[in-house]
Amino acid sequence: MSISLLDMIVLTWDSLRSNPLRSALTAVGVFMGVAAVSATLQVGSISRATIAQQLARREVPRVGIWSGRLKLEDMEFLQQRLRGVQAIGGSRWIGSVPTIFQEQQANPQAMAVSGDILQSLGRKLLQGRFFNSYDYEKYRSVIAIDQFIAEQLFQGSEAIDRRIYVRGRPYVVVGVVQTKVDDEEPQGMVMMPLSSHSAMTGKLDINNILIRPEKTEKLAELQDEAEKLLKQRLRGQYFWIGTNIDDILEQQSTLELISRSLAGLGAIALVVGGVGIANITIATVMERTPEIGLRLAIGARRQDILLQFIAEAVLLSLLGGTAAIATTHGLTAIVADRFNLPYQFDVQVAGLSL
Secondary structure, eight states, rough: OOHHHHHHHHHHHHHHHHHHHHHHHHHHHHHHHHHHHHHHHHHHHHHHHHHHHHHHHHHOOEEEEEEEEEOOOHHHHHHHHHEEEEEEEEEEEEEEEEEEEEEEEEEEEEEEOOHHHHHHHTEEEEEEEOHHHHHHTTOOEEEEEHHHHHHHHHSSSTTTTOOEEEEEEEEEEEEEEOOOOSSOOOEEHHHEEHHHHHHHHHOOOOOEOOOOOOOSSGHHHHHHHHHHHHHHSSSSSOOEEEEEEHHHHHHHHHHHHHHHHHHHHHHHHHHHHHHHHHHHHHHHHHHHHHHHHHHHHHHHOOHHHHHHHHHHHHHHHHHHHHHHHHHHHHHHHHHHHTTTTOOOOOOOHHHHHO
């Protein structure tokens, strides 16, 4: 005759309560193992969220090539040969320029750009339009400004089709684009068609080429391929190539190393806790041999006795594990709030830890 579920629960609770020291030690072992694994997973989650947060504030990951003697033909050369490219654009850096609208004045950074520069920078168009083929072919005096400059010059009023003066030359605003910064405070940006600026200055070279990959994880591979192609094309000509997220990639590598180290420590804690639980369980069975024999003698089945030990283990695991998850969550929330880190309780992380 099998024992009922209610009787099993009562027997399990009475057994655990009859030996509080043994039960407490088992629960502590579970607590240590679950807390170690949970803390390790939380560190990894916060690290990934921090990296994602930093990337969201910056311009999109890209490869940049800088040289004073690059040409649009070099950009087209790369575009035809590189794989995994989402967008590629060229620009000529002009520098800080006085920009005036009526009584308002600003000093944004200016650059003359090719048609795909907006996609290469990863900036969204907020108002109006960006440059089209007609603007480039007819050398039109049009300009796109970022949101930061739009607020400085127009103070909330409509910017599209307004005439502004850049270094004393009139331009018509055709678009407002998103403002993004890397590590510095925004200074604002204005962009004009590369053809218009070349017609005014006689300069045909570009300063840099920006390559946006389809997948961020292919960034280093794309950089190596672009460098190899340019070394073949620009023999003896100096150029610099790199990414705009080198510091984040280095930080990500460091955080991954820390996460793996913590994972190793968590695994060790889990093994130690598991050995402790196993020792306590063996001692418990040996200590309760007379009880087991008596219950078998009066008709209990081996399955009933086994289920009782399993039920005790499950109950202690739930108590110790739940306490570990709650403690880890509380401490993580305090640390995240103190250092302004992105953190949200993750049910999947908690479940995996338990």
